[in-house]
Amino acid sequence: MSKDIKILVVEDDENLRFLAAMRLKTEGYQVLEEADGISAIQTITTEKPDIVLLDWMLPGKEGSEVCEEVRKNGFEGLVIMMTAKAQDVDKIDAYQFGASDYVTKPFSMDVLVAMLESKVKFLLNAERSEIHRFGNMEHHPNIHTLFRDGKKIELTILENRILLYFLRNPNQVISREDLMLEVWGYNSDVNTRTLDMHIVRLRKKIEVNPDNPQLLQTVRGVGYRFNVGS
Amino acid sequence: MSKDIKILVVEDDENLRFLAAMRLKTEGYQVLEEADGISAIQTITTEKPDIVLLDWMLPGKEGSEVCEEVRKNGFEGLVIMMTAKAQDVDKIDAYQFGASDYVTKPFSMDVLVAMLESKVKFLLNAERSEIHRFGNMEHHPNIHTLFRDGKKIELTILENRILLYFLRNPNQVISREDLMLEVWGYNSDVNTRTLDMHIVRLRKKIEVNPDNPQLLQTVRGVGYRFNVGS
């Protein structure tokens, strides 16, 4: 399996860092190393690794700060925090700083490798992401974005979800109930007006002439239908 | 209601699995059970269930792996992931592994049943996508649409219902009473003129020359007959 995955190990403990880097290299990963927060930020920015293994306690800058900062700069790779059990970081906290997951020290190299395996699989999967084309538009649901002739149109979370549902069920009548069930879940009590509102806004983004929708059409008394292809 | 839907529940927690299986059986589904990923893959391959309820965390193989693998083997049924809230899988992520939807644990059996209901409805709908052809026209009753040489003609709910009844009983004389019973039900008090009116409107949409109907013809004193070239 050709992984071709770049991992940055940020850890001030020489021994641990060396051990981890060694093992990851033998597993076939491309490995970079840093020992402090400042350098880590620089390396992440320039090298754009796929995964960052990041110690929680670092000289220079704390792991949480590093994580926050690179996220702000648009880094989208996975960040895995390494924390000592004593520090007892709540999982939630780690996520708050933009980390993707965490491991508690001490951990065996086998555990680390196993975890990375599953993360990598996830990465690879995410790459062959879903794209829907219709008319002169492209919908990339993963990044909540729509492109009209290459021009970017941002979608809100709900717009994205609604559009995705339509695109997965094109040329069919979708009842309001089904749509609301899909978007808001089973035990929600959102007003039906809300749905209308979102349809309106979605039309403004996808239709050439929103007053005379050609793609997202209403089927009176039944629901909506998204027309794709002939 | 004979559902005749086969559901496989894959869950290692005995209690939860038993509970779910129990409830689903009483709901009239045919239920299979597995406790680990390996067995699940085998059962899915041999039994080809319509729906798989799949735990995200499983011994042997993870839910995502199971999903990916059976998809690769050509399984086309619905896969619904069950995930703990803490795992916090984005809906989009679940889809990437080939899942059709997901529920977060803990969930009530009622929620589960409600969800499956809508999924099943969808399944059944997809199966019986009825289409009727006559002359140069195609009637797609599910989407309330008629195509004349590929050109779309929208039908209202009643037009759709009336036309469908005729197309299901072609080349026969349909009495006004039967038609009204079919369209408006038993305890309706609609005027018989109303029916005429709808026939007129329908003719305007389907006949080449509505003044001289060739398809939907009157049988004076009795009712109507829809002519379809044998």
Next chain:
DNA sequence: TTAAATTTTGAATGAGTGGTTAAATAATAA
């Protein structure tokens, strides 16, 4: 924290559909 963006909601508006009436037309019977 405040500000901005997003989502939700109730009320008002508007459009489309379905139903009725009554007059016009067609078919049948006397």
Next chain:
DNA sequence: TTATTATTTAACCACTCATTCAAAATTTAA
């Protein structure tokens, strides 16, 4: 032929459903 009955059609009204608007509530970002 005329009288009678059945059907077609147009015009109209009422009602439901969809849309829009404005504003409140909520979430997210700064």
